[in-house]
Structures are given as C-alpha cells and as structure tokens.
Amino acid sequence: MKLGEHFYNKHGADKSKYEYIRQKMPEMGRLVLQARTLGKLKTIEDFFLPANFNHVVKAVKMTCGWNEDTSSFKIPSLSLKLGHSLTKITDIAAFDARMSENKKALENVLTFRQLKEKKWDEWVSAHALRNLRESKWNKPLLIPYCEDVVRLHNHLDARRPEYQSNLETAPNKKNWLNLAKLTLCEVIVFNRRREGEVSKMSLNDFLLRNTFVSNPDLDLALTDVEKKLCKFFERVEIRGKRDRKVPVLLSPDVVSSIQMLVNNRRKCGVPDENLFLFGRPEAESHLRGSDAIRGMAFECGAKNPQTLTSTRLRKQIATMSQVLNLRDNEEDCLAGFMGHNIRVHRQYYRLPEGTLQVAKVAKVLMACGRGKLSQFKGMTLDEINVDPNEEVPEDSSLSGSEDETTVKEAMSAPSSSSSGKSSYTFCIKNI
Structure with missing residues (x-):
C-alpha cells in the first residue's frame, strides 16, 4: 500500500499515469501471494530479513x-519490473x-539492499535480459x-x-466514438506519432494551439509550396x-472533426472532468x-493489417527517408519531429540490418568466392554489381600474365586505400 502511495504522490497529478500505478500494485500482489506459499515470507517485512534473501x-x-x-524466464520483463519495485x-x-528510529529494522533493510546490489544481477537480471535479447533474434x-x-x-x-454527418444529425455516444476513433487514427497515421502521445492529448492542448501568422522575414527562406503548407496546416504541441x-500537424479536415467532437462532448456524455481531447464518454480516461x-x-x-501500428509506421518513415539525400540539418529536423535525438534516429531507424547484410555484404563475399574482387577496385558497395545466377568456371585460377598485371596494379595502389589492400591480399593468396 505504501508503494502505491509513493507512486500516487509522484504521478498523481497526471491522470494518464493512473493505469501505470494500477499495474504496479497487482505485480507486487502476485509476488506476495507467491512468497507466502514458501512458508518463510508472510509479510513484506519478512522480505528484509537477510536470512530470507x-x-x-x-x-x-x-x-x-x-x-x-x-535457465530462462517465461515472463522475463516481469522479473525486471519486480526488481525495480523491490x-x-x-x-x-x-x-x-x-523515522521511527528502529535501528534493528534499518540494519536489516540496509543489509538486504547490499545483498540485492551484489547478487540480483547474477541471479535474476542477467538471465532476464538475455531472454529478452534472444527473443529478438531471427525475428522479422x-x-x-x-x-x-x-x-x-x-x-x-x-x-x-x-x-461527421452522423454526429451532426444524431449526437449520441456511438456516433461520437466513431468519429473520435477515426480522427485519433488519422492524426497518429499522418504524423507518425507514438499512439500514447496523441491518445493523451489534452483538450487544452488543442484549444490553446498556436495560430499565429508566420513572420514575413522567415517566408523569404521558403518556397511557394512551403508557404502554402504553412497556411494549410495547424500545429499543436503536446507532451x-x-x-x-x-509537434502535431492538423489538416483542415482533421481540425473540423476535432471541433465537432469538442462541441458535442457534453451531449455525448463526456464529463467535464475528463481532460483528454479523445476522452471516453462516462469516464475520465482516454481512447487507446x-x-x-487496429480497427481501421x-x-x-x-493486405497486412498487423503491420499498420504506430511503431512500425514510425520506423517506415524514418527508414524510407534514407532514399532521400537529406543533409545533416534536414535529418536533424526530421528526427526532432519524430521525437527522438539524432543518435537514436541513426542507430535504430536505418534500413534493416538483415537487408544490408544480404544486399551489400553478400556482393563482396560472392566477388571473393569467384576471384573477381580485384575487378571492383576503388568502387563503393553500391557500385559493385555481381549476378548471383552467373555460372562460375571450374578452373577459376588466374593466368600468369593476369597474375602479374593484378599484383602490379595492387602494388601501385595507394597504401591508404582499403580496396587496394583487399585486392593485394587476395591476389597474393590466390597466387
């Protein structure tokens, strides 16, 4: 109960965190019930006796x-969460x-903390993290x-x-929810935002959105199309x-839908105490x-509705942006809009590692296996072209004159060239 009180004191001002607090309580409740079956642990105080660690x-x-x-967990993430809660x-x-000046209890708690710091990683955390990592292997x-x-x-x-027409003619709970879910989906999909961020958008975030007129001096740096886009979209800043x-960009159609939702909140049973823009009728929570x-x-x-999630849509826009030749400042702008720093953008939102290994590195391996690596001296991975269906002659060894020519070319290449070194090493081994 004191753990729940701690979380409420810390996050109670944010109603969106109530579900987080609800999850923490049954997690510890399951642990206490399981501990009682062992006979030694009846209450939480028994957890802190060093002999019961x-x-x-x-x-x-x-x-x-x-x-x-x-040596694996069925629910590895739960073991990590229980460790944090403990x-x-x-x-x-x-x-x-x-506070109670109970020196014996304090000594037991401090000893328990020391034991946990020294042995928890070895007995619990390391196995859980390994299970989580291995679960991602070979996952498409x-x-x-x-x-x-x-x-x-x-x-x-x-x-x-x-x-919109249904809600206008018959403002009821069902029609309000239909338009709210569609609008929520539209905002998430267009902006590639995390679904939780848009779901928790407050009513004040929309009502107090920035509607200022752009600075004429800044317009000089924009193209005609960019100027029109600035007038077309409205921008809302959320947490x-x-x-x-x-930021979240709203088109005029989306703004009209949201205005209709706001105007009909009371008629459709959304209480005034509900602070969320996409709040549930007769509740103080928000739509997911x-x-x-998923429904849309x-x-x-x-064809593949399971791939249409906010996380995968975010990965798609960040990954496909590699097709564009973005400058550093443009890449920073895209990463800032996506809501993560540039290091995360470059490390986790690139082309899939498997694609790179199959499409790029495989060409080098095939060229080495066919004795053709020296033909691609000075080329980048994108410039190398190897046909996987090409037949390899049984005798792939080079003739004497070809050997001499290749070695001379490799020896004459600058020592700082990585491709020159690779060609030279390959030729010596082949000879």
Missing part, C-alpha cells in the same frame, strides 16, 4: 515462470525505519507496405464525411516521451490509439 529470489523466479533446465519498497522501508522486421498505408488513408478520407515537446488504428486497418482491407 534466497527465499525472495526464489519467490520472484516462481512468479515469473523460471525454468531451471533452460528497490522502491526498500527505500520506503529504510525511510520508515529512520515488418514494415508497412506503401499500398496498405495509401489504402488506410483513403479509407479514412471516405469515412470522415459519413461520421512526448521523457516530457519532450513534440492502438485500438483505433482491418476495415480498410489492407
């Missing part, structure tokens, strides 16, 4: 489905012991097809007038990951963006 580790492993034969509870217990990276994205956009454009400020996208993805008839 092994029982605490055993209880965590049992709760998370530990398999002794494979650390929080340890801090709370130490604070209470100091699914990126939405452009045709599915176009089909989804067309479906949203076609349904929007219908849902992103790690409290970063991230993931549910909205299946409705539009996409």
Whole structure:
C-alpha cells in the first residue's frame, strides 16, 4: 500500500499515469501471494530479513515462470519490473525505519539492499535480459507496405464525411466514438506519432494551439509550396516521451472533426472532468490509439493489417527517408519531429540490418568466392554489381600474365586505400 502511495504522490497529478500505478500494485500482489506459499515470507517485512534473501529470489523466479533446465524466464520483463519495485519498497522501508528510529529494522533493510546490489544481477537480471535479447533474434522486421498505408488513408478520407454527418444529425455516444476513433487514427497515421502521445492529448492542448501568422522575414527562406503548407496546416504541441515537446500537424479536415467532437462532448456524455481531447464518454480516461488504428486497418482491407501500428509506421518513415539525400540539418529536423535525438534516429531507424547484410555484404563475399574482387577496385558497395545466377568456371585460377598485371596494379595502389589492400591480399593468396 505504501508503494502505491509513493507512486500516487509522484504521478498523481497526471491522470494518464493512473493505469501505470494500477499495474504496479497487482505485480507486487502476485509476488506476495507467491512468497507466502514458501512458508518463510508472510509479510513484506519478512522480505528484509537477510536470512530470507534466497527465499525472495526464489519467490520472484516462481512468479515469473523460471525454468531451471533452460535457465530462462517465461515472463522475463516481469522479473525486471519486480526488481525495480523491490528497490522502491526498500527505500520506503529504510525511510520508515529512520523515522521511527528502529535501528534493528534499518540494519536489516540496509543489509538486504547490499545483498540485492551484489547478487540480483547474477541471479535474476542477467538471465532476464538475455531472454529478452534472444527473443529478438531471427525475428522479422515488418514494415508497412506503401499500398496498405495509401489504402488506410483513403479509407479514412471516405469515412470522415459519413461520421461527421452522423454526429451532426444524431449526437449520441456511438456516433461520437466513431468519429473520435477515426480522427485519433488519422492524426497518429499522418504524423507518425507514438499512439500514447496523441491518445493523451489534452483538450487544452488543442484549444490553446498556436495560430499565429508566420513572420514575413522567415517566408523569404521558403518556397511557394512551403508557404502554402504553412497556411494549410495547424500545429499543436503536446507532451512526448521523457516530457519532450513534440509537434502535431492538423489538416483542415482533421481540425473540423476535432471541433465537432469538442462541441458535442457534453451531449455525448463526456464529463467535464475528463481532460483528454479523445476522452471516453462516462469516464475520465482516454481512447487507446492502438485500438483505433487496429480497427481501421482491418476495415480498410489492407493486405497486412498487423503491420499498420504506430511503431512500425514510425520506423517506415524514418527508414524510407534514407532514399532521400537529406543533409545533416534536414535529418536533424526530421528526427526532432519524430521525437527522438539524432543518435537514436541513426542507430535504430536505418534500413534493416538483415537487408544490408544480404544486399551489400553478400556482393563482396560472392566477388571473393569467384576471384573477381580485384575487378571492383576503388568502387563503393553500391557500385559493385555481381549476378548471383552467373555460372562460375571450374578452373577459376588466374593466368600468369593476369597474375602479374593484378599484383602490379595492387602494388601501385595507394597504401591508404582499403580496396587496394583487399585486392593485394587476395591476389597474393590466390597466387
């Protein structure tokens, strides 16, 4: 209960964090119930007795489905979460012991903390992290097809007038939810925003959006098309990951839909206490963006509706941007709009590693295997062209004159050239 009080004191001002607090309570409840079956741990205070540390580790492993034969967890993420919660509870217990001047209890808590710092990683965390890493091996990276994205956009454009008309003629809970889910999906898909960020957009974020007229001096640096786009879209700033400020662009059609939702909130049962723009009727929570996208993805008839998620749509725009020849400042601008720093953008949002290895590195390996690497001296990976269906002659060794010519060319190449070194090494080995 004190753990829940701690989280509420820290996050209680943000209603969007209530679900996070609800999740933490049953996690620890499952651990306490499992610990009681061991006989030694009846209450949380028993967890902090140094002699019971092994029982605490055993209880965590049992709760998370530990398999002794494979040294793996069935739910590895839960073991990490329980470890963090135990650390929080340890801090709370130490604070209470100091406040009550209970030296014996404080000594037990501090000893438990030392034991956890020294052995928790070895007995729990290391195995859980290994399980999480291995679960991602050989997992295909699914990126939405452009045709599915176009089909989804067309479906949203076609349904929007219908849902607006229904809400205007019959303002009820069902029609309000239909238009709210469609608009929420449209904002997420167009802006490639994280679904949680848009779902938690507050009513004030929209009402207090920036509608200023652009500076004439700045317009001198824009093209005619860019000037028109600045007048076409409206920009809303919302809270992103790690409290970063991230923008959301709204087209006139989306703005009209949101205005209609705002005007009919009370008629459709959305309470005034609900601070969310996409709030649920008769509740103080918000609609889930993931549910909205999933429903629209299946409705539009996409070939692979499971790939149409906010995360994969974000990866698609960041990955496909490599096709463009973006300058550093343009890449920074795109990364800033996506809501992550440039290091994350370059490290995690590139072409899939498997694609690079098959498409790029395989050409070098094939050229080496066929004795043709020297033919591509001075070329980049993009310039090398090797046909995988080309037949390789049985006797692939070079003739004497060709050997001499190749070696001379390799020896005459600058020593700083990596391609020269590779050709020279290959030729010597071949001879």
